[in-house]
Amino acid sequence: MHISLGLTDEQVLEMYRYMLMTRKLDDRMWLLNRAGSIPFAISCQGHEAIHMGVAYTLNHEKDWVCPYYRDLGLMLALGQTCRDQLLFAFARKEDPNSGGRQMPGHFGDRRFRILSGSSPVGTQVLHAVGIAYGGRLTGSDHVVFTSCGEGSANQGDFHEACNFAGVHRLPVIFMVENNKYAISVPLRKQVAGESIAARANGYGFPGVTVDGTDVFAVYQAMKEAVDRARRGEGPTLIEAVTYRLQPHSSDDDDSSYRSRDEVDLAKKRDPIQLFRNYLVEQGLLSDDYEHRVIARITKEINEATEYAEQAPDPDPSDLYRYIYATDEGR
Amino acid sequence: MPVSNMIESIRDALGIALAADDDLLILGEDVGRYGGVFRATEGLQERYGPDRVIDMPLAESSIIGAAIGLALEGYKPVCEIQFLGFLYPGFEQLISHVSRIRYRTQGDYGMSMVIRAPMGSGVKSHELHSDSFESFYVHIPGIKVVVPSNPYDAKGLLLAAIDDPDPVIFLEPTALYRAEREEVPAEIYQIPLGAAKLVREGQDLTMIAWGGMVPVVKEAAVQLVEDQIQCEIIDIRSLYPFDQDLIVQSVKKTGRVIVVHEAPRTLGVGAEVAAMIQEQAFLFLEAPIMRVTGYDVPTPLGALEHVNRPDVNRIKKAVQQVLHY
Ligand SMILES: Cc1ncc(C[n+]2csc(CCOP(=O)(O)OP(=O)(O)O)c2C)c(N)n1
Ligand SMILES: [Mg+2]
Numbered sequence: 001m002h003i004s005l006g007l008t009d010e011q012v013l014e015m016y017r018y019m020l021m022t023r024k025l026d027d028r029m030w031l032l033n034r035a036g037s038i039p040f041a042i043s044c045q046g047h048e049a050i051h052m053g054v055a056y057t058l059n060h061e062k063d064w065v066c067p068y069y070r071d072l073g074l075m076l077a078l079g080q081t082c083r084d085q086l087l088f089a090f091a092r093k094e095d096p097n098s099g100g101r102q103m104p105g106h107f108g109d110r111r112f113r114i115l116s117g118s119s120p121v122g123t124q125v126l127h128a129v130g131i132a133y134g135g136r137l138t139g140s141d142h143v144v145f146t147s148c149g150e151g152s153a154n155q156g157d158f159h160e161a162c163n164f165a166g167v168h169r170l171p172v173i174f175m176v177e178n179n180k181y182a183i184s185v186p187l188r189k190q191v192a193g194e195s196i197a198a199r200a201n202g203y204g205f206p207g208v209t210v211d212g213t214d215v216f217a218v219y220q221a222m223k224e225a226v227d228r229a230r231r232g233e234g235p236t237l238i239e240a241v242t243y244r245l246q247p248h249s250s251d252d253d254d255s256s257y258r259s260r261d262e263v264d265l266a267k268k269r270d271p272i273q274l275f276r277n278y279l280v281e282q283g284l285l286s287d288d289y290e291h292r293v294i295a296r297i298t299k300e301i302n303e304a305t306e307y308a309e310q311a312p313d314p315d316p317s318d319l320y321r322y323i324y325a326t327d328e329g330r
Numbered sequence: 331m332p333v334s335n336m337i338e339s340i341r342d343a344l345g346i347a348l349a350a351d352d353d354l355l356i357l358g359e360d361v362g363r364y365g366g367v368f369r370a371t372e373g374l375q376e377r378y379g380p381d382r383v384i385d386m387p388l389a390e391s392s393i394i395g396a397a398i399g400l401a402l403e404g405y406k407p408v409c410e411i412q413f414l415g416f417l418y419p420g421f422e423q424l425i426s427h428v429s430r431i432r433y434r435t436q437g438d439y440g441m442s443m444v445i446r447a448p449m450g451s452g453v454k455s456h457e458l459h460s461d462s463f464e465s466f467y468v469h470i471p472g473i474k475v476v477v478p479s480n481p482y483d484a485k486g487l488l489l490a491a492i493d494d495p496d497p498v499i500f501l502e503p504t505a506l507y508r509a510e511r512e513e514v515p516a517e518i519y520q521i522p523l524g525a526a527k528l529v530r531e532g533q534d535l536t537m538i539a540w541g542g543m544v545p546v547v548k549e550a551a552v553q554l555v556e557d558q559i560q561c562e563i564i565d566i567r568s569l570y571p572f573d574q575d576l577i578v579q580s581v582k583k584t585g586r587v588i589v590v591h592e593a594p595r596t597l598g599v600g601a602e603v604a605a606m607i608q609e610q611a612f613l614f615l616e617a618p619i620m621r622v623t624g625y626d627v628p629t630p631l632g633a634l635e636h637v638n639r640p641d642v643n644r645i646k647k648a649v650q651q652v653l654h655y
Contacts, residue, residue, distance in 0.1 A: 039454050039632070040456065091631060091632035091633060100631070100632055100633060100634075101630065101631065102456070102457055103456030103457050103631070106457070118457060119415065119416070119456060119458045120415070120416055120419065120458065121388065122388075151388035152388055154387040154388050154389045154392075155388065155390075155391075155419060156389065156391050156419065157419070182388045183359070183364065183367065184360045184362075184363060184364035184385075185359065185360055185362075185388070189385050189387070190387045191387070256363070256364060256365075257363050257364050313632070313634070314630075314632075314633055314634055316634060316637045318634070319625060319627050319630055319634055319637060319638065320627055323626075323628070
């Protein structure tokens with residue numbers, strides 16, 4: 001499968017490594033939260049296949065990313081490190097995402113053209129179309145990727161962004177990561193038509209639904225979308241269907257609105273496990289290799305945790321910095 | 331008498347209101363089976379059904395906009411916004427319609443509704459989850475704004491807000507949801523909007539606060555007794571309309587005032603309070619009115635939250651300055 005899609009053996013193994021890193025890091029965040037070391041954790045478990053499908057189709061030298069808080073794996077594959085994420089979780093001064101000013105999971109990193117977002121869901125989708133329009137004016141062929149949850153796709157901003165992008169045939173990829181819940185509210189109470197992708201018809205561009213637990217399905221849809229966008233043929237809406245394997249956040253108790261059976265069933269389709277099965281079937285993954293990779297990741301996360309734990313907090317004098325342009329830049 | 335914390339007394343008030351009025355509806359995100367992210371509506375959907383306790387799609391403009399239609403149809407919407415910082419998608423509906431429909435229709439239609447939202451810092455929350463932008467709402471003619479500081483007031487004020495013929499923004503300090511428990515009568519009672527509360531009597535200085543700052547001011551007053559300073563404390567509770575009489579009365583007695591709020595200083599409600607006092611009690615003032623407030627910065631999180639949020643020490647320092655002016 002991967003060869004026919006144009007992916008090399010090395011690339012799929014690297015994807016797997018990023019997926020494992022994402023999961024281990026995500027697990028570490030939960031652990032730190034439960035131990036009282038970090039105030040909040042928001043998880044991406046169940047979304048990792050989407051992240052890889054996205055990361056491996058974007059051009060890391062020029063494309064923009066306006067993500068949302070479930071995109072940890074994408075951030076790692078774009079170049080952020082475990083240390084960056086842990087500094088973020090501890091809200092330390094050195095955190096590259098916001099210097100300890102932003103909520104964990106609200107990624108932003110100028111090095112990788114990852115646009116800093118805020119907490120009100122769905123607002124970033126409009127920024128993506130603005131960036132895309134700007135790129136058109138300056139003659140750049142960069143593509144803008146933006147993502148949000150299926151619940152957030154009901155905000156007016158989402159519609160406005162799609163409409164604008166459709167009218168101007170902008171190089172934007174709208175990714176809706178449909179994990180079936182918006183905190184406690186199930187999909188059927190968010191949308192009656194079941195499909196978010198179907199809305200694209202009204203906006204005048206293609207909308208596709210893919211299995212969000214399948215790296216290759218996402219990769220393929222993304223590749224087509226990126227190619228179209230780069231050719232100047234306009235936006236695509238991709239709805240990647242998956243399941244949120246963990247509670248909404250560390251503040252949530254999901255047992256009050258969904259059964260353990262339902263969650264357990266979804267865990268059988270854990271995207272990392274599915275991808276692993278594929279690699280094993282293909283004879284690409286040996287136990288020995290996997291052990292070494294896991295050991296390396298664990299070491300990296302341990303060191304990053306230690307580093308972030310001891311890193312200094314922002315200074316009180318930072319309070320007034322970067323509010324107006326009169327302050328020095330970074 | 332039953333004892334409850336603020337979230338329980340709010341839930342109690344909502345339950346009473348649903349039972350008393352078949353036309354009362356609750357609208358919000360996760361308010362149904364989940365009972366709201368802070369559990370203010372826990373058990374209410376089970377008791378009153380999904381048609382009256384409505385899980386709204388994730389879109390605040392829908393919540394406020396649909397509430398307008400419901401109010402026009404004679405229903406009484408009580409909206410829950412997950413955090414005050416997430417009201418902005420519905421701000422358009424609020425400022426352009428909720429506040430003005432009575433005005434535009436020359437009184438043909440009222441907008442009797444309540445919009446509840448948690449606000450303020452003190453629990454190390456995140457960007458936009460800990461803001462204190464009450465001024466925005468106080469500034470809109472046609473809307474009332476209420477901020478309780480304890481479980482007893484929360485119930486009485488919420489029931490009064492629900493009964494009010496005009497739209498009321500009901501702001502709930504997140505830091506106080508589970509901070510204290512006190513006796514809260516099981517029966518129905520109302521605390522009139524627009525009436526401040528004399529929390530503590532004193533001769534030397536008047537401290538004015540609301541919401542999450544009230545416990546901090548109380549603690550400062552207790553500590554100041556050690557320095558032979560007796561502070562009077564007024565909890566405004568209702569930011570619009572606000573109780574000018576009680577404040578003026580107190581200022582005429584003490585001659586010295588500090589106003590404390592979490593919100594950024596510039597154009598915070600403290601500025602309005604200070605202006606009112608100098609208009610009405612200028613000759614009684616022994617010192618300038620001082621404000622102890624958040625700084626003019628985005629509400630910081632984590633490590634710096636306590637630097638921005640007025641604390642006992644900052645308040646005590648301001649008191650000394652005003653006393654020794
Ligand atoms: C404007 C706004 N309203 C409410 C919230 C609170 N909130 C945070 S995440 C969330 C649910 C999002 O669900 P979905 O879009 O499906 O994304 P998921 O978390 O499932 O990935 C809500 C209601 C918010 N952050 N912003
Ligand atoms: Mg979702």
